[in-house]
Amino acid sequence: MPNRFPNLEASIRAVLPKLGIQLEDIDGASCCPAPGVIRSFDEPTWLALASRNLALAEMSGHDLITGCNGCYGTFKEALAEIHEHPDRLKEVQKVFKGMGLKYDGKVEAKHIIEVIAELGPDFIRKKVTRPIRGVKVGVHYGCHLLKPSKNRPWKQTQRHTFLDELVEATGAESTKYKDSTMCCGAGGGVRGSQIVVSVDIAKEKLDNLIEAGVDCIVNVCSFCHLQYETSQAQLNKELGEKKYQIPVIYYTQLLGLAMGLNPTELGLDRHVVNTQPLLDKILG
Amino acid sequence: MTDSISRETIDNEDIDPDFVDTIVKAGADRIRTCIQCGTCSSVCPSGRRTAFRTRELIRKALLGLKDEVLSSSDLWLCATCYTCLERCPRQIKVTDAIIIMRNIAVDQGFMLPEHKKASKKLLSTGHAVPIDDANREMRKDLGLEEFPPTTHSNKKALEQVQEIMKRTGFKDLIEGQQKEGD
Numbered sequence: 001m002p003n004r005f006p007n008l009e010a011s012i013r014a015v016l017p018k019l020g021i022q023l024e025d026i027d028g029a030s031c032c033p034a035p036g037v038i039r040s041f042d043e044p045t046w047l048a049l050a051s052r053n054l055a056l057a058e059m060s061g062h063d064l065i066t067g068c069n070g071c072y073g074t075f076k077e078a079l080a081e082i083h084e085h086p087d088r089l090k091e092v093q094k095v096f097k098g099m100g101l102k103y104d105g106k107v108e109a110k111h112i113i114e115v116i117a118e119l120g121p122d123f124i125r126k127k128v129t130r131p132i133r134g135v136k137v138g139v140h141y142g143c144h145l146l147k148p149s150k151n152r153p154w155k156q157t158q159r160h161t162f163l164d165e166l167v168e169a170t171g172a173e174s175t176k177y178k179d180s181t182m183c184c185g186a187g188g189g190v191r192g193s194q195i196v197v198s199v200d201i202a203k204e205k206l207d208n209l210i211e212a213g214v215d216c217i218v219n220v221c222s223f224c225h226l227q228y229e230t231s232q233a234q235l236n237k238e239l240g241e242k243k244y245q246i247p248v249i250y251y252t253q254l255l256g257l258a259m260g261l262n263p264t265e266l267g268l269d270r271h272v273v274n275t276q277p278l279l280d281k282i283l284g
Numbered sequence: 285m286t287d288s289i290s291r292e293t294i295d296n297e298d299i300d301p302d303f304v305d306t307i308v309k310a311g312a313d314r315i316r317t318c319i320q321c322g323t324c325s326s327v328c329p330s331g332r333r334t335a336f337r338t339r340e341l342i343r344k345a346l347l348g349l350k351d352e353v354l355s356s357s358d359l360w361l362c363a364t365c366y367t368c369l370e371r372c373p374r375q376i377k378v379t380d381a382i383i384i385m386r387n388i389a390v391d392q393g394f395m396l397p398e399h400k401k402a403s404k405k406l407l408s409t410g411h412a413v414p415i416d417d418a419n420r421e422m423r424k425d426l427g428l429e430e431f432p433p434t435t436h437s438n439k440k441a442l443e444q445v446q447e448i449m450k451r452t453g454f455k456d457l458i459e460g461q462q463k464e465g466d
Contacts, residue, residue: 002415002423002428002432002434003411003413003414003415003416003419003432003436004413004419006419006422006423006426006428007422007426009426009428009432010426010427010428013428025433026433027433027438027441028433028434028435028438028440028441028442028444029433029434029435029441030410030411030434030435030441030442030445031406031410031411031412031413033406033412034402034412034413035364036363036364037399037402037403037412038402038403038406038412039383040364040383040386040387040390040399041386041387041390041395041399041403041454041457041458042387042390042452042453042454042457043310043383043384043387044452044453045448045449045452045453045454048448048451048452049445049448049449052444052445052448095448095451095452096448099444099447099448101444143363143364143365143366143367144364144366147365147366147367147369147370148366148369148370148377148379149370157370158370182329182365183329183363183365183367185329185330185363186363187363187364187365188360188362188363188364188365189360189396189398189399190330190360190361190362190363192398192399192402193360193396193398193399194357194360194361197330197333197334197361198363200333201329201330201332201333201363204329204332204333267426270422270426
């Protein structure tokens, strides 16, 4: 996120303290590393680097939080792996030998939206000073936020509503659309190596979103965000017309608007797909 | 009897009976319970638009058709959405099995060029997606530090990350790939 979407990062840093959550940076963190690619190439390297990031959080005495489903997937799965197989923890500790990294896997990894969901929609509703009226939102949860469900904190394994509820707490309407929980198509190294297939998956979701008449997509993942932002531009280029123009925004950008923050401070003027039509609707 | 149907023959020498053991040992422990019901294929977003069939991949793995599985680019069409893993009536960790097979494929030299590139970036910067000039500018404009507080702005941390990748063999794995690939 800091390397690809500083605008989303800015919205997280602006909004979370206003909800009473103080953020502390992990100094010297690396790539999570990406679960679809690095884990597919060499699982022990993936586990060791993920564990290093978790160790930095553990040593600081705080939970680790991330704003990306990919990072979230990596940290949740890396923790599950060492909890289920203590020999894997020993293997990681052996790699860390002499590096000054103390790691017992006692740290918690959370997604930003998980922390917000713990506060709850009623709490969010009280923070809203500028309700988002008359805006239809297509909510995209993203795969790794929810699955594999046995290593996730949600009450249900499917038919989730927590993000829809958090969106509606801002006053916006979460609109039903076909295959809303389907993958965005970016993960698993597919976007990186098989772009045609990847964009075609995004196209199916975008067509469903257009069909439902949404004013914007709300997501909570830097990779889903990238997929929707850049695929629309690419599809328009291929088509030679501007069919795909759904603004793609991150949850803390929507919440920030509802809390009266200005669009620039939330990085909303830094999108691939123009967010102005949405902003006009919200700000009048 | 002859007919017009072409029947594919599986030669004994194409079968590696140890292949499935390796997959089981690496964590996909229930793979042998597969009943070929096809739920995995039917929920797969990649399979909706390509010839990739998860069921076929699992069947080939069970048969021990190691080379065919590892050399196929289909192995890289899985977006790791985990829907098949969630829905499998035999509770097979299908996505994990695919990731395990990918690991074996990479170990045997099957790696896509784009994936080598991302790995090289991770080796040199600590990020599979390093920062670029446009995003450095954006960070400054938004009042954020020009470089995030990651391996990008911490040399010692980068060296530590690189040392870890050396110890786990990732450096040799990728640089070995590079030599073969170039």
